[in-house]
Amino acid sequence: MVDQSRALWFSEGMPNDLDTVFAALADPTRRAILAMLLEDDMAVTDVAEPFEMSLAAISKHLVILTKAGLISQEKRGRVKWCKLEPDALRAASVWMQGFGQFEPVNLDAFERFLEIELPATDDP
Amino acid sequence: MVDQSRALWFSEGMPNDLDTVFAALADPTRRAILAMLLEDDMAVTDVAEPFEMSLAAISKHLVILTKAGLISQEKRGRVKWCKLEPDALRAASVWMQGFGQFEPVNLDAFERFLEIELPATDDP
């Protein structure tokens, strides 16, 4: 027999912020933005530059990332700077590890993952 | 200056299966189902029982979880058994850890997390 309370605590009540975080991560454009911000803080226009969609669309994506707590935005002068806030991933990461019980993953693994997924952009 | 290739490898090309996994995790009902399956394999009807939605709705959620690879379904007789497939979380977990660079998370942390999030279901 299964503990049904598990179903309730997770599906009821206030909008779990895991909803927001996972939903934010479900879009490849937003994950790409996060990957870019991993290297440096960026202005909105610069974030938008490599993408083929409008600035307004990117602006919306940034709002979603901000609401999820995954980035913060600070306006200095007329430019708005975007900063990665990796702590927002902690709860989600903990949640996932609870299932996977993976061995601790290190940065090397992440780099390998990037290499595998990366199409040949070094020789354009 | 920022490496824009990072934006492209992530947003272009075939539908990244991180899309599917994160989208699957973004719904609280589906996370609840996964949590239930953490304890035991279950038949579809039993999965549906604690929820207030129709069986058909749950059936759809299970399809989504299956497509994401997060569960597998095997039909024995007239009942279809659902089994957690935690390996599907690995890629997503690696992706997230690349950002957070969290200290290794252990099961204790997960248990604490469950306790915190759990409303008082012990005294109904």
Add this chain to the structure above:
DNA sequence: CGGATATTCAACCAAATGGTTGACCAATCA
């Protein structure tokens, strides 16, 4: 001041999402 730059707002649109209901199919049981 006036023009350019940075960003958001508002209205709109197509497609995807999450749910419903009722019919349907398969397997079991009496």
Add this chain to the structure above:
DNA sequence: TGATTGGTCAACCATTTGGTTGAATATCCG
């Protein structure tokens, strides 16, 4: 056989999502 149980399918609906365009709002620069 016939009724019941387990589960999906199909059609439908409301809402959300991800994008567009064009106008609006600041801010900086000469």
